[in-house]
Every structure is written in structure tokens, then in C-alpha cells.
Amino acid sequence: MKLTRLRVAELRRFRDPFEITGFAPGLNVFAAPNESGKSTLVRAIRAAFFERHRSSGAEDLRPWGDSAAAPTVELDFTLGGTDYRLTKSFLQKKRCELVAGARRWEGAEAEDHLAELLGFEFASRGASDEKHWGIPGLLWVEQGTTQTIEGPVEHAAAHLQRALNASLGEVAATGGDEVLDRVRLLRRELLTATGRPTGALAEAQRAAEESAERVAETEAAVHRHAEQVDRLKRLRDEHEAETREAPWKALRQQLAQAEEALAAADGLQREHEAAAATLRQADGLAGLLRQQIADEARRQQELATRENTRAQARHRHEAAAGAEAVARQALAAAETRFAAARAALALARQEQTRAQLGRDLAAARQAADSAAATLERARAEAQRAAALRREAEALAVPPAELKTLRQQSQRLHELGIRQDAVATRLAFELQADAGVALDGAPLVGQGERRLTQAATLSLPGGTITVVPGGEDLAALVREHARLADERAALLQRLGLASADEAEARAAAHALKSQEAAGASQALALLAPHGLDALEAELSRAQARRAEAEQALAALPPAPAAAAPAVASAEAEATAAEQARAEAARQAEARQRERATAEAEHQAAEREHQALAAALADPARAEAQRRQQLALADAQAQQAAAQARLEAVQTRIAAARPDILRQDVERLRRSADEAERAHRARELEVARLAAELAAVGAQGLDEQLAGERAAAGHAARRRDELQRRADALDLLATKLEARRQALTRRLQAPLQKHLDHYASLLFPAGRLEVGESLRPEVLARPGLRGEERGAFETLSFGAREQLGLVCRLAYADLLREAGRPTLVILDDALVHTDAERLERMKRIVFDAAQRHQLLVFSCHPAQWRDLGVPVRRLDTAG
Numbered sequence: 101m102k103l104t105r106l107r108v109a110e111l112r113r114f115r116d117p118f119e120i121t122g123f124a125p126g127l128n129v130f131a132a133p134n135e136s137g138k139s140t141l142v143r144a145i146r147a148a149f150f151e152r153h154r155s156s157g158a159e160d161l162r163p164w165g166d167s168a169a170a171p172t173v174e175l176d177f178t179l180g181g182t183d184y185r186l187t188k189s190f191l192q193k194k195r196c197e198l199v200a201g202a203r204r205w206e207g208a209e210a211e212d213h214l215a216e217l218l219g220f221e222f223a224s225r226g227a228s229d230e231k232h233w234g235i236p237g238l239l240w241v242e243q244g245t246t247q248t249i250e251g252p253v254e255h256a257a258a259h260l261q262r263a264l265n266a267s268l269g270e271v272a273a274t275g276g277d278e279v280l281d282r283v284r285l286l287r288r289e290l291l292t293a294t295g296r297p298t299g300a301l302a303e304a305q306r307a308a309e310e311s312a313e314r315v316a317e318t319e320a321a322v323h324r325h326a327e328q329v330d331r332l333k334r335l336r337d338e339h340e341a342e343t344r345e346a347p348w349k350a351l352r353q354q355l356a357q358a359e360e361a362l363a364a365a366d367g368l369q370r371e372h373e374a375a376a377a378t379l380r381q382a383d384g385l386a387g388l389l390r391q392q393i394a395d396e397a398r399r400q401q402e403l404a405t406r407e408n409t410r411a412q413a414r415h416r417h418e419a420a421a422g423a424e425a426v427a428r429q430a431l432a433a434a435e436t437r438f439a440a441a442r443a444a445l446a447l448a449r450q451e452q453t454r455a456q457l458g459r460d461l462a463a464a465r466q467a468a469d470s471a472a473a474t475l476e477r478a479r480a481e482a483q484r485a486a487a488l489r490r491e492a493e494a495l496a497v498p499p500a501e502l503k504t505l506r507q508q509s510q511r512l513h514e515l516g517i518r519q520d521a522v523a524t525r526l527a528f529e530l531q532a533d534a535g536v537a538l539d540g541a542p543l544v545g546q547g548e549r550r551l552t553q554a555a556t557l558s559l560p561g562g563t564i565t566v567v568p569g570g571e572d573l574a575a576l577v578r579e580h581a582r583l584a585d586e587r588a589a590l591l592q593r594l595g596l597a598s599a600d601e602a603e604a605r606a607a608a609h610a611l612k613s614q615e616a617a618g619a620s621q622a623l624a625l626l627a628p629h630g631l632d633a634l635e636a637e638l639s640r641a642q643a644r645r646a647e648a649e650q651a652l653a654a655l656p657p658a659p660a661a662a663a664p665a666v667a668s669a670e671a672e673a674t675a676a677e678q679a680r681a682e683a684a685r686q687a688e689a690r691q692r693e694r695a696t697a698e699a700e701h702q703a704a705e706r707e708h709q710a711l712a713a714a715l716a717d718p719a720r721a722e723a724q725r726r727q728q729l730a731l732a733d734a735q736a737q738q739a740a741a742q743a744r745l746e747a748v749q750t751r752i753a754a755a756r757p758d759i760l761r762q763d764v765e766r767l768r769r770s771a772d773e774a775e776r777a778h779r780a781r782e783l784e785v786a787r788l789a790a791e792l793a794a795v796g797a798q799g800l801d802e803q804l805a806g807e808r809a810a811a812g813h814a815a816r817r818r819d820e821l822q823r824r825a826d827a828l829d830l831l832a833t834k835l836e837a838r839r840q841a842l843t844r845r846l847q848a849p850l851q852k853h854l855d856h857y858a859s860l861l862f863p864a865g866r867l868e869v870g871e872s873l874r875p876e877v878l879a880r881p882g883l884r885g886e887e888r889g890a891f892e893t894l895s896f897g898a899r900e901q902l903g904l905v906c907r908l909a910y911a912d913l914l915r916e917a918g919r920p921t922l923v924i925l926d927d928a929l930v931h932t933d934a935e936r937l938e939r940m941k942r943i944v945f946d947a948a949q950r951h952q953l954l955v956f957s958c959h960p961a962q963w964r965d966l967g968v969p970v971r972r973l974d975t976a977g
Contacts, residue, residue, distance in 0.1 A: 101218070101920035102952045103145075104183075105176035110169040111161050112140045124968065127948035131960035132973040138956040139243050141973075142926045146240060148173040148188050149214055150233060152222055153196040153207070161190055168192060179217060179920050186214070218920055239911055240924040247899035247931075249875060249891075249906055280835045287832050290825035301821040308818040311811035318804045325792070332788040339781045348774035355767035362764055365757035372748040379741035386734040393731070406708040413701035420694035427687035434676070434683035441669070441676035447659065448669035457652040464645035471638035478626040478634055485619035492612035495605050501594060502606055508587040509599050515580040523550040524568030526557075535560045552577050853909035860946070861901060861939050875906050897931040901940055904928060908947040915950055923953045930959075941966060 107119040114137060120130075132138055143161070151158050161171035170193035175186045182200050189195040198210035205213050215221055220234035233240075290301040297305055526549045530536055536543045537558040543549075552573060557564040587599070596602050627634045851868075854875075858867040865880035875891045878898075891899065904925070911921045929940055945966055947953060957963055960970045 101177055101179045101922045103175065103177045103922065103954070105174070106141065106145070107172075107174040108141065108144045109172045110163060110166070111144055111171040111173065112163055113137050114140065115163050115166070115169075120973075123952070123954075125952055127945065127953045127955065127966060127968045129955045129957065129960075129963045129966065129968055129970045130973055131957050131963070131970050134958050136958075136973055138958070138973065139926055142240070142242065142924060142956060144171075144173045145175070145924065146233075146236075147171075147190070148175050148186055149218065149236060150220065150222070151188075151190070152211060153188050153190060153194045155190075158190040177922075186210075236922070239907055239921060241904070241907065241926060241928055243926040246903045246925075246928045247896060249899075249903045280832070283828060283832045283835060287825070287828040290821060291829060295829065297822075297825070301818075301825050304814070304818040304821045308811070308814040311807070311814040315804070315807045315811045318807045322804055328788055328792055332785065332792060335781055335785045335788065339778070339785055342774075342778050342781070348771045348778070351767055351771035351774060355764065355771060358760060358763040358767055361755075362757065362760040365752070365755040365760050368748060368752045368755055369757060372745065372752055375741060375745040375748050379738065379745050382734060382737040382741050386731060386738055389731040389734060393728070403708075403712060406704065410701070410704040410708045413697065413704040417694070417697040417701045420690065420697040424687070424690040424694045427683070427690040431680070431683040431687045434680040438673075438676040438680040441673040444664055445666075445669040445673040447663045448666040450655065451658065451663040452666045454652065454655050454658065457648055457655070461645065461648035461652060464641060464648050468638065468641035468645055471634065471641045474626055475631070475634045475638055478623055478631055481619050481623040481626060482631065485616050485623060488612050488616035488619055492609050492616055495609040495612060497594065497596075497602055497606050497609065501590060502602060505587065505590055505594075505599055505602055508583055508590070512580060512583050512587065515576055515583065519550075519552050519573065519576050519580065523552045523573065524566060525550055526566065853912040854906065856912075857905040857908055857943050857946075858902075860943050861905060861936070867902060867905065875902060878902065897933065897936070900929060900931050901936060904940065905943065908943065908951075911947065911951050921951045923947065923951050925953065925955045927957055928955070937962065 102125050103123045105119065105121045105123070107117060108114045109117040113135075118137075120141075130138065130141075147158055147161060158171065163169050163171075170189050170191055172187070172189045172193075175184075177184050177186070185197075185199045187195070187197045196207055196210045198205040198213060211222060215234075218234070218236055220236055289299045290297065292298050526538070528536070528543050528548070529546045530543055532544055534544070535558075538549060539555050540558070551566055551568040554565060554567045557566060591598065591602070594602065596605070854867045858865050858878075862878070862880045865878065867875050868877045868879065877888050877890060878894060879886055879888045881887070891902065894902070907923065911923055915921050925944075929937060932940060941963075944953065944955070948966075955963060960972075963970055
């Protein structure tokens with residue numbers, strides 16, 4: 101298929117007809133800046149083939165703002181040695197015509213014939229979609245979609261399979277597909293996609309496993325029954341032997357002997373505690389006596405210490421009394437200074453208040469004068485605003501009636517224009533004595549009349565009646581008269597002479613309203629809270645002025661000498677107060693120090709006198725002698741108690757009461773355990789006997805035989821289904837392998853074309869396709885051997901390049917099969933670097949030797965080295 105001419109009109113930006121002729125049979129490059137119509141022309145070609153002429157999906161072809169447009173596309177092309185012309189119009193003038201020599205198709209018949217010729221289909225309703233475009237959708241690449249290959253290949257798959265003559269032998273034919281589908285269906289009944297059991301096979305495996313588990317459980321029950329019989333005999337023999345021997349009795353006798361030995365040892369422990377208590381008493385008495393003797397020696401030393409303390413206390417008392425007298429004098433001086441500073445500060449503040457009251461009085465007078473002036477202006481603006489509103493109300497025209505009047509005038513104007521447009525124009529150029537009259541009025545000289553109703557033209561030889569416009573004009577005249585009457589009635593009701601007077605009154609009303617609004621705004625600025633608030637503000641200002649005058653008159657007379665500044669007086673008062681506070685604090689501290697020193701001196705005097713009197717008592721010497729004798733007697737008692745304690749400790753160590761206590765516990769537990777075990781064994785014998793009696797009536801041997809028979813049946817069923825599943829799995833694997841082998845063999849023509857182009861883009865590279873004929877893997881040499889990358893993981897630019905490579909390979913395949921090919925590229929390869937672009941140009945030039953290629957680009961410099969002229973759309977005639 102080769103295009104020879106393209107013409108569009110009233111289509112998007114091409115409001116005027118635009119035509120391209122002289123298409124070359126190979127490569128054609130068209131260049132223009134963005135927004136110049138390249139994509140519009142591609143869209144026009146697609147619409148001519150893909151869109152039904154009666155479809156509403158062509159709405160996007162309409163020029164902006166032109167609701168009456170009828171987008172039209174004309175295409176001349178050659179297909180199979182036959183010249184065709186396709187003409188299709190959309191929206192306002194829906195039409196489709198296909199002409200081939202003497203044959204002609206119209207409407208839906210022409211569209212269906214085109215779809216059959218080129219290998220696509222139409223949408224059942226609405227706009228055409230990618231899934232309907234077939235082979236053209238694969239080879240006509242829209243802007244920004246070169247890298248998207250999966251969808252276009254899927255939608256053209258049936259046509260590509262026919263081009264491959266895709267009969268896959270016995271497996272891929274209809275009967276073969278049915279066999280493979282039947283095998284897969286039967287396999288899915290027994291195995292999942294991953295080979296795991298399912299359905300009847302999984303159920304059979306579960307049944308066999310459960311049956312085997314029941315056999316194992318029954319066998320275990322039989323085994324447990326035999327073990328319990330043996331255990332019952334052993335327990336009975338052990339029970340009878342223990343009953344004869346009664347070992348717990350011997351243990352009870354040993355326990356009594358151990359308890360007697362422990363009681364004797366406990367007696368030694370009580371004797372040890374008594375000896376220890378005697379020793380602690382002797383130690384305490386000796387320690388007390390030693391402490392008393394030492395205390396007496398310390399009292400002699402303490403008397404000298406207290407004499408020294410008494411002398412130091414007396415010295416501190418005398419020094420503190422002198423310091424207190426000095427502090428009292430400093431406090432009196434600070435009090436005098438503080439009183440003088442307070443008086444100076446009071447005078448300074450009085451004069452400061454006098455000055456502030458003077459300023460307040462001046463401000464109050466000014467505020468009262470300003471408030472009075474503002475109130476007067478506000479009252480004037482309020483009166484002006486009220487007067488303007490009254491004037492505006494007198495000029496007001498009801499808005500609804502004014503709107504109606506404007507609509508009537510506009511409609512009358514439009515009807516007048518339409519009458520002029522359809523009225524009969526009578527142009528004349530007559531001599532003065534021609535004797536021609538129109539409805540009795542003579543026509544002289546040169547002029548023109550517009551006739552909107554029947555008129556009589558009088559001529560020297562007779563009359564001519566002219567009836568202009570037909571029914572449409574008459575209706576316009578009637579409508580014009582009706583509207584004129586309604587407007588006249590409305591003007592009469594409003595008391596207006598004309599619509600212009602209404603507009604003038606509306607304008608005057610708006611002006612007065614605006615002036616009234618301005619006066620109201622001025623009033624709002626002068627009195628934002630109302631005139632009452634302004635009057636209240638004036639009253640307050642006058643009250644503040646009176647208060648300031650009274651306060652100023654109440655002040656004492658001004659002093660003869662200038663008063664000090666308030667800041668300096670406050671600083672002096674603060675400093676004087678701080679000095680007085682510091683002097684008071686010092687005097688108080690000195691007083692406390694003196695009182696403390698006096699108390700310490702008196703206490704030291706009393707303590708010294710008391711201790712000296714106590715040490716001078718004659719009875720103290722006799723008491724000291726008695727303490728020495730008592731200490732010697734206590735030391736003798738200590739030695740005797742220590743000897744008794746050591747003797748008892750030796751006897752306790754030999755008796756080992758801790759071991760005896762363990763023996764008592766051990767023998768008691770052993771006797772109790774022997775009796776408990778004897779009773780437990782007796783109960784166990786009774787329980788086992790009852791259980792064996794109950795189990796013996798269940799028929800375990802017969803139950804075991806039945807379970808084994810059921811398990812064998814379940815295992816045979818499982819093995820049978822497993823063999824069936826294995827056979828179906830093997831058969832499906834073989835059939836699929838055969839199908840894949842045939843598919844690869846039948847895909848060889850497509851792979852040949854892909855290898856041809858891929859090797860130009862990636863030397864030693866190979867692009868592999870899957871069963872669905874879509875590119876899947878790019879294999880190329882790398883640093884560590886061959887690298888294989890999935891198509892969807894490649895970069896955007898690489899997918900764009902390979903997307904174009906695949907489309908050209910599909911085009912070669914379709915050409916060999918006798919199918920029509922036309923390749924259209926709209927701004928393709930915009931994401932390709934300079935090196936890859938050079939390789940892609942080789943590929944495009946090579947493909948142009950076998951196909952017609954239309955390349956639309958906004959980068960003309962990139963396509964100048966392809967051996968064909970780069971045609972600009974604005975000169976592409």
C-alpha cells in the first residue's frame with residue numbers, strides 16, 4: 101500500500117483546505133515545529149480508515165470554536181496494483197465514498213471493504229479503539245507510543261498468524277488443540293499447575309493416609325493391650341511380695357531411734373545457748389566497768405578544755421558588744437538620710453504631676469475641639485447621603501423591566517439584521533423622466549431599497565408586484581412588529597419616551613446611588629460607630645478637660661526653688677532606702693551575734709563550775725577503787741563462761757545434730773513413700789484389671805483385620821490415580837514440547853527479519869519473540885558472556901528503538917505474505933542518543949527499500965542524511 105495524495109479541510113487547525121501530493125514510494129520525511137499540524141495529519145489518516153463516518157468519536161477533529169465545521173479527509177492510495185480514492189466527512193456532513201476505477205462503494209459498505217483490505221475492524225459503537233486497529237495499528241505509530249509494542253501486537257496477532265501461515269501441525273490444528281486442551285483438562289482434575297495433587301487424587305491420597313493411620317492406631321492398641329497384660333502380672337507379683345515384707349515397718353523403727361538421738365543433741369544445743377548467755381553477761385559487765393573507768397579519766401581532761409572555752413566565750417562577747425554599738429550609730433545616720441530623700445521625692449512627683457496635668461488639659465481641649473468638628477462634618481454627610489438616596493429613588497427603573505427592555509431592543513436589532521440579510525434588495529439607476537414608482541413613490545437617480553413585504557413597482561408600460569423572502573421573512577416581520585409593540589407598551593407603562601431615555605435614567609440612578617454610597621462611606625469613616633457615638637465621644641472629651649482643670653487647681657502652690665528631677669529623686673530615695681535596710685540588717689546581725697556570744701559565755705561558765713564541783717567530791721576516790729575490784733571479778737567470770745561454752749561446742753560437734761535431723765527427715769519420707777507406693781500399686785492393679793476386662797470385649801484382632809483390608813483398597817485406588825496423573829502429565833509435557841517446537845519453526849520467518857534489523861542496532865545481538873509473537877528477550881554479548889534482558893526491563897530509549905525494529909520486521913513479514921504495508925512514524929526516536937540514532941537511520945533507510953514510510957518530525961536536522969528531501973508542511977503541496 102502506498103499513499104499518493106492527502107487532503108484535509110475544516111479539520112482542527114486546518115480550517116482551510118490543505119493538501120500534500122507527490123508521496124515517494126519509499127521514504128517521505130515531513131518536518132515542522134510543534135503545534136504545526138504533524139500529529140493532526142496522522143490523526144486525519146487514522147480517522148479516514150478507523151472511524152465510522154457517522155460516529156461521534158470524531159468530535160476531536162472539529163476546529164476550535166466552529167460548531168458548523170465538517171472535517172473532511174481525502175486519500176489517494178495504491179493497493180495491489182489498483183488505485184483507490186477515499187473521501188470521508190464527519191460531524192455536520194457525514195459521508196464516506198471509496199472509488200477504485202469504475203467501482204464505487206459508499207457509507208458502511210465502503211468502510212467494511214477498507215477494513216477487509218487493510219486488516220482491521222470497526223468498533224461496534226462509539227469511537228474506534230486500539231483493539232480494533234489490527235495491522236495499521238501496529239505499523240502506524242502515534243507520538244510517544246513507539247516503545248509500547250505489547251498491545252498493538254496482541255490486536256494484530258490474528259493477521260500476523262495468517263501471515264506466518266500459522267498452522268501448527270496436528271497439535272496446533274483445531275483437532276490437536278482440542279486433544280491438548282482435553283489432556284490439560286484431565287490433568288487439572290488430578291494435578292495443579294505446579295504438579296501438586298488435587299481433586300480425586302488428593303482425596304485418594306488423604307483416604308489412603310487416613311486408612312494407614314487407622315491401621316497403625318489399631319496395631320498400637322493391640323500392642324498396648326499385650327503390654328498391659330504383662331504389666332498387670334508384674335504389678336501383682338510386686339504387690340504380694342511387698343505385703344509379705346512390709347519394708348515400711350523397719351523404716352519406722354529406724355525413725356524412732358533417729359528421733360531419740362536428735363532429742364539428745366537438741367539438749368546439748370540448749371546447754372550451749374545457756375553458756376553463751378552467761379558469757380555475754382560477763383562480757384557486758386566487764387565492758388561497762390571499763391567504760392566507767394575511762395569516763396572518769398576523760399572528765400579530768402574535759403575540765404581543762406572547759407576552762408579554755410570559757411575564756412574564749414568571754415572574749416567573743418566583749419567584741420560583739422562593741423560591734424553592736426557601731427552598727428546602731430550607722431543605722432541612725434541612714435534613717436536621717438532616708439527621711440530627707442523621701443521628702444525630696446514627694447516634691448519632685450508633685451511638680452511632675454503638675455506638668456502632666458497641664459499637658460493632659462491641653463490634649464483634652466484639643467480632643468474636644470476635634471470631636472466637635474468631626475461631629476459637625478458627619479452630620480453634614482448624613483444629610484447629603486439621605487438627599488442623594490431620595491434623588492436616586494426618583495430616577496430608579498425596576499431592574500427586571502429594564503432587563504426586559506434591553507432584551508427586547510437586542511432582539512429587535514437582531515431581527516432587523518436578519519430581515520436585512522434575507523430581504524429582497526432592489527437596486528436601481530434611473531433617469532429623471534423614467535416614470536418608475538415603488539408603492540406610489542417615484543424612483544429617481546441611483547439607489548437601493550430593501551423589501552420585507554410585498555410591493556408594487558410601477559413602470560411606464562404596467563406594474564410588477566415583488567413578494568420578497570417567503571415564509572421566513574414574513575415570520576421575521578411579524579416577530580419584529582410584535583416585539584416593537586411589546587416594547588412600546590412597556591415604555592408607556594414606565595412613563596418613558598424611548599429605550600435610550602430608560603438607559604439614561606438607569607445611568608443617572610446609578611450615578612446618584614454611587615454618590616450616595618460615597619457620602620455613606622464618608623459618614624462611615626467620620627462616624628464608624630454612628631453619630632451617637634461621636635456625640636458621646638465629645639461629651640467624654642469635655643469631661644476629661646474639666647477633670648484636668650480641677651486636678652490642676654487642687655495641687656499645692658509651686659515651690660520657690662526648682663524641684664529636683666523625679667528620676668534623680670527616685671534614685672536617691674532608692675539608694676537611701678537600700679542604705680537604711682543594709683544598716684538595719686547589719687545592726688540586727690550584730691545584735692544577734694552579741695546575744696549569741698553572751699549566751700555562749702554564760703553556758704561555758706555554768707558548765708565549768710558544775711564539772712569542777714563534781715570532780716572535787718571526796719566520794720569519787722572510793723568509787724574508783726570499787727570499780728577496779730569489780731572489773732577484776734568480771735574478768736574472772738568471763739574466763740569461766742568461755743571454758744564452759746567451748747566444752748559444750750565440742751560435744752555438739754561430735755553429735756552432728758544437723759545430720760541427725762536429716763536422718764529423721766529421710767527415714768520419715770522413706771517410710772511414707774513405701775506405704776504410698778504399696779497403696780498406689782494396689783490401685784494400679786485394680787485399674788489395669790478393669791481396663792483389660794473392657795478391652796478384651798472390643799475384638800481388637802477383628803477390627804485390625806478390617807482396617808488392613810480398607811487400607812489396602814485405599815492404597816490401590818491412590819496408586820491407580822497416581823499412575824493416571826503421571827501419564828497425563830507426561831502426555832501434556834510431550835504435546836506442549838511438540839507444539840513449542842513447531843511454533844519456533846513456524847516463527848523462523850519473523851525471527852529472520854528481527855535478526856536482520858537487531859544486528860544493525862546491536863551488533864551480534866538477537867531479539868527473541870515468544871509464542872504470542874511479542875518481543876520478550878534481548879540477548880547480546882557482555883563482559884561475562886552473553887547477557888539476556890527481558891524487554892520490559894530495558895530503558896525507555898532501548899524499548900523505543902526495539903519497538904520500531906519489531907514493527908519493521910512485522911512489515912517485512914506481512915509484505916512477504918502479500919499483505920498491505922504502510923509505516924507512519926509521528927515524532928519517533930526522540931529518546932535516542934546520537935550514536936543509536938545513526939544506527940536507527942540505517943534501519944529506517946533499509947526498510948524504505950521495501951515499504952513506504954511517512955516520517956513526521958519537529959527535528960528536521962536529524963533526517964537530512966537519509967537521501968530524501970525533508971519537506972516542510974507549509975510548502976508540502
